[in-house]
Amino acid sequence: MASSTKSSSKTSSKSAKSSKNGKSDAGGLDESDVGAKTDHLELFRQMYLIRQFELACGENYSKGFIRGFLHLYIGQEATGVGAISTLRDDDYVVSNYRDHGHALARGVDINRAMAELFGRATGTSKGKGGSMHLFDVVKGFMGGHAIVAGQLPLAAGLALAQQYNKTDALTMCFFGDGSTNQGIYHETMNLAAIWKLPILFFLENNMYGMGSPIENVRAGGIDFYPGMATYGIPAVEVDGMDVLAVQEATEVAVERIRKGDGPQFIEAKTFRFVGHSIADGQKYRGREEVKEWEERDPVATFPTRLLEMGLVTADEIAETKASVDEAVAKAVEFAEQSPDPDLSEIHNDVFA
Amino acid sequence: MPEILLREALKRGLEEALENDPRVFMMGEDIGQYGGAYAVTDGFLKKFGPERIKDTPISEQAFLGAGIGAAAAGLRPIVEFMSISFSLVAFDQIVNMAANLRYMSGGQISVPMVMRAPTGAGVQLAATHSQSFETWLAEVPGMKVVCPSTPYDALGLMRSAIKDDNPVLVAEPALLYTIKGEVPDEYYEIEIGKADVTREGSDITLVSYGYGMGPTNGAADRLAERGVSAEVIDLRSLSPIDMDAIVASVQKTNRIVVIDNARRRGGIMAEIAADLQQTASEWLDGPVMRVGSIDVPWPYNRGLEQEVLTDADDVLAAVAEGYGL
Numbered sequence: 001m002a003s004s005t006k007s008s009s010k011t012s013s014k015s016a017k018s019s020k021n022g023k024s025d026a027g028g029l030d031e032s033d034v035g036a037k038t039d040h041l042e043l044f045r046q047m048y049l050i051r052q053f054e055l056a057c058g059e060n061y062s063k064g065f066i067r068g069f070l071h072l073y074i075g076q077e078a079t080g081v082g083a084i085s086t087l088r089d090d091d092y093v094v095s096n097y098r099d100h101g102h103a104l105a106r107g108v109d110i111n112r113a114m115a116e117l118f119g120r121a122t123g124t125s126k127g128k129g130g131s132m133h134l135f136d137v138v139k140g141f142m143g144g145h146a147i148v149a150g151q152l153p154l155a156a157g158l159a160l161a162q163q164y165n166k167t168d169a170l171t172m173c174f175f176g177d178g179s180t181n182q183g184i185y186h187e188t189m190n191l192a193a194i195w196k197l198p199i200l201f202f203l204e205n206n207m208y209g210m211g212s213p214i215e216n217v218r219a220g221g222i223d224f225y226p227g228m229a230t231y232g233i234p235a236v237e238v239d240g241m242d243v244l245a246v247q248e249a250t251e252v253a254v255e256r257i258r259k260g261d262g263p264q265f266i267e268a269k270t271f272r273f274v275g276h277s278i279a280d281g282q283k284y285r286g287r288e289e290v291k292e293w294e295e296r297d298p299v300a301t302f303p304t305r306l307l308e309m310g311l312v313t314a315d316e317i318a319e320t321k322a323s324v325d326e327a328v329a330k331a332v333e334f335a336e337q338s339p340d341p342d343l344s345e346i347h348n349d350v351f352a
Numbered sequence: 353m354p355e356i357l358l359r360e361a362l363k364r365g366l367e368e369a370l371e372n373d374p375r376v377f378m379m380g381e382d383i384g385q386y387g388g389a390y391a392v393t394d395g396f397l398k399k400f401g402p403e404r405i406k407d408t409p410i411s412e413q414a415f416l417g418a419g420i421g422a423a424a425a426g427l428r429p430i431v432e433f434m435s436i437s438f439s440l441v442a443f444d445q446i447v448n449m450a451a452n453l454r455y456m457s458g459g460q461i462s463v464p465m466v467m468r469a470p471t472g473a474g475v476q477l478a479a480t481h482s483q484s485f486e487t488w489l490a491e492v493p494g495m496k497v498v499c500p501s502t503p504y505d506a507l508g509l510m511r512s513a514i515k516d517d518n519p520v521l522v523a524e525p526a527l528l529y530t531i532k533g534e535v536p537d538e539y540y541e542i543e544i545g546k547a548d549v550t551r552e553g554s555d556i557t558l559v560s561y562g563y564g565m566g567p568t569n570g571a572a573d574r575l576a577e578r579g580v581s582a583e584v585i586d587l588r589s590l591s592p593i594d595m596d597a598i599v600a601s602v603q604k605t606n607r608i609v610v611i612d613n614a615r616r617r618g619g620i621m622a623e624i625a626a627d628l629q630q631t632a633s634e635w636l637d638g639p640v641m642r643v644g645s646i647d648v649p650w651p652y653n654r655g656l657e658q659e660v661l662t663d664a665d666d667v668l669a670a671v672a673e674g675y676g677l
Contacts, residue, residue, distance in 0.1 A: 125458030157421020187414035
């Protein structure tokens, strides 16, 4: 097995690099970003919101308010936030079981998301879905799917509908490195490519499928984007700890898709700082490796960079944090005070 | 009334949906240029074009899953499996996605998708191409399952399936594609979840569906020769099951045999039998008798296959064993 230190330092040495059939000039931050349409503070706010939301989830799992499986997005905030920031309202976002971050970045109401985790009637799925199955159709957030790679053809079908209806809307589909060993992953890549579907495949490579390092379960190393050449799908790699790099790479891909170029693929190298789920003791990896990635924590490093560049003030950061902290506390309060679903709900929503 | 083949009845149902609703499109292996393995979609590609008649790669998971996504986005896909045995490859998508999405999303997402699949044994296709998995899917909440035995039912059920806002499996008995039957020109639908009493009688109830209706009707004819009046029920829908129709018949006849062309073990007839012993035992003069094909993988050899298949003799044996008739 290749050492994890190696994978870490390798990815940290660049923000984006091109595959043979695609390129990205995504880079870091510079003064020219001042006045850019993207609101850096908003990117920070979203990442910080996800972080605080996830911490609150962990806390309320310990208290017994949240049950079932709970997969936290801590460490991966820059990928979801950067990628989703490039979308329009009529686009779709599809996620896997680690879906809280994607949902919040897409604008799903924090109160209803937390209530769903608490299993309450006010939740996004009225308490019938739970952590792994967040949905908000009004926001174009099409789930929350918990069979690994099972969401890929669903996303392809949503994209097919966008193509069929002759719109230039697109579908962004998130999945992890574990998905890539499922047959359905390859089937969907092929289908999307031959039909030129308006879909962005977004791989969040966090180096582990549950407790299995990629090197143990995949032939061909830890890079997945070169394999997309097989399907003729343009693919790039990006530093998933750099929200602006992710945003820039995604903007390029999104523009191509809207032009009718067909599917695009982005692989973000990222890392979860916590276990696979709340029950994971992380016996399969060393503390050093986690620490090394934590030094690049986007929620900590991004505001520091913004401050150093003079793009935001310390007051603005502090105000943002305070308002997010309050919103998260209120979401927990909202969830806790919401009623359980009535038992009569059992039979509702089976059939349309 | 004009007579047409069951295959032609299905084709008419599909064609009028494609003509009348721009949201309807079809996907499947070789449904376009080839015209469909059983020629149901012959000519569709030319008439409706490649955007609506989509030939797919041999990737059942991906194209069935794409159908689910397209349906979730408001289209009305009709997805064909070349054989219901191939649906096993896509069972994760059918069960975990198509059937569960509505409930998991708290009612936010509907999946108005039709799955079509030839089903059943009898043409020497051996173990992997002769099975009848409509009985498995009938027990999945969120799924509807229908299976016609006549051209009339095939058209009426197809119309209802396409109009339904839920995932519906239309299991098409492969052996019946070329049977003929009367189909009126006037528009009609057949409600999903309603059984059909195809023959009224007073002495015993025989329940079956799809290809099982052949041996069931054969047994009813032979019982009539002996002066035994059989009431015959064609389920038409396996999910929901029309238990009311079955119980009403049992209240009249006090005797029942349930007959499946699929393997005997498990399946839809076991469900009906279990339900009846709980809800209708006071009306029954004997045990609920269950007939099905022998519980082995389907053999290739014609003699072996015919022996495994349910036939009228099996039905009559059950009538005699259970009720001495």
